[in-house]
Amino acid sequence: MEKMWAGRFAKALDKKADDFNSSLRFDYRMYAQDIKGSMMHAEMLARQGILPESDKDAIIDGLAGILADIESGKLTFDSDAEDIHMFIEAELTRRIGDAGKRLHTARSRNDQVAVDIRLYLRDEAETLVALVKELIVAVTDKAESSADIIAPGYTHLQRAQPISFGHQLMAYAMMLLRDIGRIEDATARMNAECPLGSCALAGTTYPTDRAYTAERLGFTGVSRNSIDGVSDRDFCLELMSAIAILMMHLSRFSEEIILWSSWEFKFIELDDSYTTGSSIMPQKKNPDMAELVRGKTGRVYGDLMALLTTLKGLPLAYNKDMQEDKEAIFDAVDTVKMCLEVFTPMIATMTVNGENTYRAAQKGFINATDLADYLTKKGMPFRAAYKIVGQIVGECVASGQVLDEYPLEKYKAHSALFEADLYKEISLENCVEKRGSMGGASPESVRAQIAWVRTQITE
Ligand code: ARG
Numbered sequence: 001m002e003k004m005w006a007g008r009f010a011k012a013l014d015k016k017a018d019d020f021n022s023s024l025r026f027d028y029r030m031y032a033q034d035i036k037g038s039m040m041h042a043e044m045l046a047r048q049g050i051l052p053e054s055d056k057d058a059i060i061d062g063l064a065g066i067l068a069d070i071e072s073g074k075l076t077f078d079s080d081a082e083d084i085h086m087f088i089e090a091e092l093t094r095r096i097g098d099a100g101k102r103l104h105t106a107r108s109r110n111d112q113v114a115v116d117i118r119l120y121l122r123d124e125a126e127t128l129v130a131l132v133k134e135l136i137v138a139v140t141d142k143a144e145s146s147a148d149i150i151a152p153g154y155t156h157l158q159r160a161q162p163i164s165f166g167h168q169l170m171a172y173a174m175m176l177l178r179d180i181g182r183i184e185d186a187t188a189r190m191n192a193e194c195p196l197g198s199c200a201l202a203g204t205t206y207p208t209d210r211a212y213t214a215e216r217l218g219f220t221g222v223s224r225n226s227i228d229g230v231s232d233r234d235f236c237l238e239l240m241s242a243i244a245i246l247m248m249h250l251s252r253f254s255e256e257i258i259l260w261s262s263w264e265f266k267f268i269e270l271d272d273s274y275t276t277g278s279s280i281m282p283q284k285k286n287p288d289m290a291e292l293v294r295g296k297t298g299r300v301y302g303d304l305m306a307l308l309t310t311l312k313g314l315p316l317a318y319n320k321d322m323q324e325d326k327e328a329i330f331d332a333v334d335t336v337k338m339c340l341e342v343f344t345p346m347i348a349t350m351t352v353n354g355e356n357t358y359r360a361a362q363k364g365f366i367n368a369t370d371l372a373d374y375l376t377k378k379g380m381p382f383r384a385a386y387k388i389v390g391q392i393v394g395e396c397v398a399s400g401q402v403l404d405e406y407p408l409e410k411y412k413a414h415s416a417l418f419e420a421d422l423y424k425e426i427s428l429e430n431c432v433e434k435r436g437s438m439g440g441a442s443p444e445s446v447r448a449q450i451a452w453v454r455t456q457i458t459e
Pocket of ligand 1: 023027082083109110113318320322323324
């Protein structure tokens with residue numbers, strides 16, 4: 001195919017250079033957005049008297065035909081066109097002749113691509129939010145069914161204090177809610193500045209109506225500087241940052257899933273349909289899905305770093321380096337979507353082993369804080385109580401006992417404030433039940449969190 005810009009060249013582009021230059025193999029996926037942008041551009045040109053009505057009608061019909069043919073598979077991207085913009089324009093001109101050649105009036109591929117990516121990502125962001133919501137539903141449902149399950153809570157991966165297992169799960173629901181907020185923030189800013197009409201970099205001498213195209217394309221405003229309009233890829237970075245943070249959350253969750261499903265923990269059992277076996281060890285049931293999500297997090301961080309690094313040091317306005325934006329953002333979006341589609345049912349189908357979490361909570365002196373609080377509530381300063389309980393824990397460790405088995409006389413020898421009611425006070429059930437402070441680890445608090453999160457995702 002002869003290049004649209006062939007006019008000033010005496011020789012054709014070298015074949016390898018042509019392949020190297022072409023972005024069609026990855027930007028083809030923006031065909032619907034490119035066509036929509038072109039339709040609105042043509043309408044605007046006609047409204048402004050820049051393009052004859054008859055040409056506009058031919059363009060709109062022609063583009064609609066191209067869209068239908070791509071969607072039905074009749075028209076494929078098997079072409080040596082330089083990118084999706086050239087592909088569609090060439091196909092349009094092939095179909096409708098000279099009117100097709102008038103479409104690119106008062107426009108450049110520089111503003112065209114900037115608008116296409118925004119339109120594409122806007123739809124992807126909506127899908128992402130829906131997928132994260134589905135995961136939140138799965139997590140809250142699982143938290144609801146495990147609200148009364150007692151488990152150890154950890155710091156430094158050391159048993160720390162007893163919690164409702166649902167409380168741990170709801171921590172992830174909170175993270176995921178913030179992820180939705182970040183994706184929505186990024187989308188709102190992406191939609192606030194339509195770059196169409198910035199043209200190559202300096203705007204145009206034609207009397208265009210940028211507000212019209214912006215509105216028709218669903219933007220809430222227009223970009224205010226044509227150089228910025230074509231050079232800005234902040235919106236890609238913002239969405240990728242939001243996705244990178246979301247992946248980090250999925251990765252932390254995955255890490256826990258992997259630990260919890262190990263023989264050392266056995267807090268959960270993953271469903272067979274989300275685990276794999278080993279080719280050599282018959283006993284293995286591996287949490288591959290969680291491991292892959294953890295692994296793919298690195299890949300998504302890489303996508304973000306790749307684009308940040310590509311943009312760093314680029315002079316204004318458009319540079320071909322910027323064509324690298326698409327593979328990075330597409331990969332990040334594709335990857336997180338793929339992860340969520342497997343992660344959500346994996347969570348929904350896992351079972352929590354309450355006996356094992358309870359047994360784990362019985363060890364490790366995780367009610368020691370509650371024993372100190374017992375003394376504190378009877379008037380002893382917390383630091384003094386902390387010291388006494390520390391000594392008792394030391395004695396128990398030496399004698400192989402837990403606090404619940406340590407005899408009352410021995411307690412009394414440490415402080416006269418100890419009474420028989422201490423045993424009820426430090427029972428695991430009591431320790432968890434009592435943690436009813438706002439956002440605390442009690443089953444009741446977990447149920448309140450679940451109710452709140454549910455209102456947030458249905459709003
Ligand atoms: N394929 C190009 C990209 O993705 C479109 C913009 C090309 N503009 C240009 N002046 N070469 O960035």
